Every structure is written in structure tokens, then in C-alpha cells.
Amino acid sequence: MQHGKYRFIVGFLVVPLALYALFVLWPFVQAIFYSFTNWSGLSPDFQMIGFDNYTRMFEDEIFWKALRHSLIFAVVLPLLTIGLALFFAFMLNVGGRARKGAAVTGVRGSGFYKIVYFFPQVLSIAIVALLFKFAYNPTDGVLNSLLRAIGLDSVQPDWLGDPDLALICVMVVLVWSTVGFFVVLFSAGMASIPKDFYEAALLDGANRFTTFFRITLPLLWDTVQSGWIYMGILALGAESFAVVHIMTVGPRGGGPDFSTIVLPLYVYQNAFGPGQAAYATTIGVALLIVTLLFATVVMRLGRRERLEY
Structure with missing residues (x-):
């Protein structure tokens, strides 16, 4: 049997x-294998060259810029996105004033706000990047037009053309486009928390701050940890590639002066630009290692005793 x-x-x-x-x-x-070769990606012929691609990568200044920017994305973007999503989800589900006999409720119009927050998820990331690229246009973009409308003609930043601003502008787009997904995710998690816990806390005189950190966050921790890893992978992968490639300046994106270059875009530039597919796979292996290390660190730092209810 x-x-x-x-x-x-x-x-x-x-x-x-x-x-x-x-x-x-x-x-x-296959990617790991080809990283030890000299392969153009345009023919089946290749030559084994050992660790030459890795030596070249460690001496490549653009690679280190791309790695630094990707690490900034992996750390800062989850922090901002998860933090905003937790705040919005808490206010939409628990943060309202008591009314109609319900001690625990969301703010007024919470249903409408959920639709507004989730709306960017309906749009393709490519469409989002194009819309913000037009908004950042220094000549007739929405942002500079608003500055001129309120009398700040002297303040006309070249948002995507300034090396000091371009990376921040890209990060704003990524946060705006992803925070709605996590609002819905955390709202679903908060809806499963028994209302009795919140009502007991209110009877004990707990305010919103205490309620969030003593009840909501501990009971939602597994969801937050999963969301943190997922957001980090998005920041290290396709989302950052698409936004940087579409929005930023330069022949193939990543500018100005490689101020917005990230690892996925650098892989693309080497594979489809000069036809150095083997070197591109080497950078891809580095990206794989960074992603695995990120997920491992988050899981280790976020490990805690599981609370059940």
C-alpha cells in the first residue's frame, strides 16, 4: 500500500x-556555463576563457555603478513602498473613527481610496514610465509647468537630465507604481485579524500608534516579510529595468553619465548592444547572487516567533 x-x-x-x-x-x-566563455550570442561558436569575464567585471567601473544603484533600489524601495503600503492599509481598514456601532473601521471613503491606490496596477509598467517621462519633461512637462504656474519660473529642474535627480525620479515612479499592490495585499491580511483584538485594545486606551505596532504589525509580519522579498526582487529585476530603460537618457538608457544604470539594464546593453552575450551572462550571474543574498538576509533578519490567532 x-x-x-x-x-x-x-x-x-x-x-x-x-x-x-x-x-x-x-x-x-547555461548562463553560468557561458560566463566562462567568449560568446557573442549571435552564433553557436564560443571559446572557453576561464575567469576572464569575471576579472573584467571586477575592473568595470560601470558595473560597480550599476551594482550600487541596484543595491540602493533593493534597500530603499522596499522600505518606502512597504512603509507607505502599511500606513495606507492600516488607515483604510482600522484607522477610522468609530461609527454606526462599529468600534473598529476604516476611514471614510476607504473603498474609493483602495481603487485609487490600486489603479497603477492596471497600467503596464511601460505605460507608467512613458507617462512620467512626459511629466518630467523640462520644457513642457507637468511638473515644471506647475512650477511656472505658481511663479517659480527660476526653479525648472532638468529632472531626468540631472545626475543628482535622475535616480530619485526613477525611484518615485517605482514606488508610485507598486504601492497599490501592497496596499491590497496588506488589507487582505488585516481583514483576517479578529476585530476583538482591536476592540480590546481600544477599551484599554490604546491609540492608533500602539495598536499598529502591538497588534497589526506582529500578526501581519509573515506577509510583510514576503512582501519585502517580493518588492526587493522587483527592484532588482524587470521593474527597474523597464523604468530606467524607458525614462532615462542616453543611447540605450541609464544616463546621464550612467547615474541611473542598474544591473538588469547593463546585462541588456552588453547582450544586445556590442554583442557580448558571455559578459552579459557574467553580470547576470552577479545579479543572481545579489538577489539570493538579499532574500537570505531579509529572511534571516525578519525571522521571529510566529504568532497565531
Whole structure:
């Protein structure tokens, strides 16, 4: 009987695991292999060169700029996005004044606010990047037009053309486009917390600040940790690539003076620009290591005793 059970389990797992190995694990193995070669990506011919690509990468100033910017994204973007999402979700679900016999409720119009916060998720990240690129236009963009309208003609920043501002402008777009998803995620988590906990806290005289840090955050911690890892991966991956590539200046994005270059974009530039696919896979391996280290650090630092209710 036990033997038949195991055969049944293996029969169901063998096909999904084979597909996972073929389409997920095997590309990683190929990327690591090609990082030790001299391969253009345009032909099947390649030459083994050992660690030359890694030596070149460690001596590449643009790589270190891209790595620094990606690490800034991985640290700052989750902090801002998760923090704002927790605040908005708390106010929408718990932060309102008591009314109609309900001791715990969200702010008035919370249903409408949820739609407003989630609206950016309906738009493609490419559309969002284009909209903000027009808004940041120094000549006729929305931001500088508003500054002129209120009499600040002398304050006309070149938002995406200033190396000191460009990276901040990109981060603002990423926060705006992703915070709504986490508002919905945390709202779902808060809805599952028994209202009795909040009502008991109110009877004991707890304010919103105490209620959040003593009840909401501890009971929502697993969701917050998962959201932190997910946001960090977004910041290190496709989201940052799309926004930087579309919004920033330069022949292939990442400017000015590589002030917004990130690792995914640098991989793309090397693979499809000068045709240095092997060097691009080397940078991709570095990005993989950074992503794994980020997830490991967040899981280790966020480890705590699980609370159940």
C-alpha cells in the first residue's frame, strides 16, 4: 500500500519537476556555463576563457555603478513602498473613527481610496514610465509647468537630465507604481485579524500608534516579510529595468553619465548592444547572487516567533 502511494506521488511530480528543471534550472546552468566563455550570442561558436569575464567585471567601473544603484533600489524601495503600503492599509481598514456601532473601521471613503491606490496596477509598467517621462519633461512637462504656474519660473529642474535627480525620479515612479499592490495585499491580511483584538485594545486606551505596532504589525509580519522579498526582487529585476530603460537618457538608457544604470539594464546593453552575450551572462550571474543574498538576509533578519490567532 505504501509502495503504491509513493508511485502515485512520483507519477504526479515527475512531469512538473522535469518542466521546472528544463525551463527554470537549465537556463541558470547555461548562463553560468557561458560566463566562462567568449560568446557573442549571435552564433553557436564560443571559446572557453576561464575567469576572464569575471576579472573584467571586477575592473568595470560601470558595473560597480550599476551594482550600487541596484543595491540602493533593493534597500530603499522596499522600505518606502512597504512603509507607505502599511500606513495606507492600516488607515483604510482600522484607522477610522468609530461609527454606526462599529468600534473598529476604516476611514471614510476607504473603498474609493483602495481603487485609487490600486489603479497603477492596471497600467503596464511601460505605460507608467512613458507617462512620467512626459511629466518630467523640462520644457513642457507637468511638473515644471506647475512650477511656472505658481511663479517659480527660476526653479525648472532638468529632472531626468540631472545626475543628482535622475535616480530619485526613477525611484518615485517605482514606488508610485507598486504601492497599490501592497496596499491590497496588506488589507487582505488585516481583514483576517479578529476585530476583538482591536476592540480590546481600544477599551484599554490604546491609540492608533500602539495598536499598529502591538497588534497589526506582529500578526501581519509573515506577509510583510514576503512582501519585502517580493518588492526587493522587483527592484532588482524587470521593474527597474523597464523604468530606467524607458525614462532615462542616453543611447540605450541609464544616463546621464550612467547615474541611473542598474544591473538588469547593463546585462541588456552588453547582450544586445556590442554583442557580448558571455559578459552579459557574467553580470547576470552577479545579479543572481545579489538577489539570493538579499532574500537570505531579509529572511534571516525578519525571522521571529510566529504568532497565531
